[in-house]
Amino acid sequence: MKINNHNLQNKKKIITIMSSLFVIISxxxxxxxxxxxYENSTITTSTTKNSPxxxxxxxxxxxxxxxxxxxxxxxxxxxxxxxxxxxxxxTKSSTRMIITALSQNxxxxxxxxxxxxxxxxxVCTLTLLKSGSNSVEKSVSSQTLANTSTxxxxxIPTTELSPGTWQATITYDSSKHSGSIAKEVVIx
Numbered sequence: 001m002k003i004n005n006h007n008l009q010n011k012k013k014i015i016t017i018m019s020s021l022f023v024i025i026s027x028x029x030x031x032x033x034x035x036x037x038y039e040n041s042t043i044t045t046s047t048t049k050n051s052p053x054x055x056x057x058x059x060x061x062x063x064x065x066x067x068x069x070x071x072x073x074x075x076x077x078x079x080x081x082x083x084x085x086x087x088x089x090x091t092k093s094s095t096r097m098i099i100t101a102l103s104q105n106x107x108x109x110x111x112x113x114x115x116x117x118x119x120x121x122x123v124c125t126l127t128l129l130k131s132g133s134n135s136v137e138k139s140v141s142s143q144t145l146a147n148t149s150t151x152x153x154x155x156i157p158t159t160e161l162s163p164g165t166w167q168a169t170i171t172y173d174s175s176k177h178s179g180s181i182a183k184e185v186v187i188x
Contacts, residue, residue, distance in 0.1 A: 067117055067118055070177070071119065092175075093176060095178065097113055097115055097116065097170065102183060102185055104187060108156065108158065113151040113172075115177075118145075120142055120149065121142070122141070122173060123142070125173070126139070126168065126170050127171075128166045128169075128185075129169070130162065133164075133166075138156060142172065142174070158187055163188060164187060168182065169182040170182070
């Protein structure tokens with residue numbers, strides 16, 4: 001009986017030692033993670049030699065200056081009361097447009113366009129032309145994104161279009177910018 005009691009005491013010692021080691025190893029393993037969390041929560045202004053420069057300190061381009069002025073004027077116009085007259089430049093700058101999607105998805109022709117300016121006051125007009133068919137014209141407003149604007153999207157039922165090759169022309173017009181882009185699309 002004494003031998004069994006001795007074995008039981010040895011097992012208890014081993015379990016206690018193993019549990020203590022597990023706790024110590026767990027604390028040692030989590031220290032770097034906890035230390036990293038607290039280091040990242042402090043604000044530091046130093047940079048290392050190899051860190052990339054994330055801020056562009058170069059002079060703004062003419063395009064960036066024009067867009068900044070247009071956005072500023074739009075903001076001023078929206079915040080002015082009706083009693084105040086604001087004079088604005090009536091000349092329009094040409095803006096670049098990119099067709100980001102042009103595809104037939106089932107019974108819908110979907111067209112998406114990015115506008116290389118930041119403003120939400122413009123109108124996008126889609127004109128679809130095909131020889132021997134009636135033209136189709138749709139208009140949507142623009143919407144501002146972080147660095148560009150987009151047309152809100154064109155979803156045209158293919159029941160309005162006969163099968164074949166159509167010329168899709170999208171124009172953009174606002175008080176400050178205008179642009180146009182065209183591409184052929186095949187309707188099945």
